[in-house]
Amino acid sequence: MEAPTSKTDQSEQITITLLWDAYEAYGWEQFSRVVCHELIHAWQYHKDGEDDHESSFxxxxEPLETDCHCQRYAEPKYWVICKACESRDPRYRRSEVMKQPEKYFCGQCGGETSIEEV
Known part of the structure; x- marks a missing residue:
């Protein structure tokens, strides 16, 4: 099970993926907060060409009554771990970073990453 996400591609099309499993796990109130969270990311990308959880997010x-970080509704299958700052980023499916972690860097400090399978 993958967490709800906002994704962009080379055409700059913004896709928000929402999963029925997440809706069932969260319930309507929490799920609606997740939808608002993802819409903020879509707006950021449309406006600035990138998205994060910093000041523009x-x-x-508060005005949209959402959260800066969403609760996980399922346990991750993998963790992307920074070798420098030890930050941990959950992953729910095998993606490109799992295949070649040496090509990816920590979003917090820019350090090298490794993969931990749960």
């Missing part, structure tokens, strides 16, 4: 958290 945080300005919308």
């Amino acid at each position: 945080k300005q919308w958290v």
Whole structure:
């Protein structure tokens, strides 16, 4: 099971993926907060060409009654771990970073990453 996400591609099309499993796990109130969270990411990308959880995101958290970080509804199958700052980023399916972690870097500090399978 993958967490709800916002994704962009080379055409700059923004796709928000929402999963029925997540809806069932969260319930309507929490799930609607997740939808708002993902819409903020879509707006950020449309406006600035990138998205994160920094100031342009945080300005919308209170007015839209959402959260800066969403609760996980399922346990991750993998963790992407930074070798430098030890930050941990959950993953729910085998993706490109799992196949070649040496090509990816930590979003927090830019350090090298490794993969831990749960």
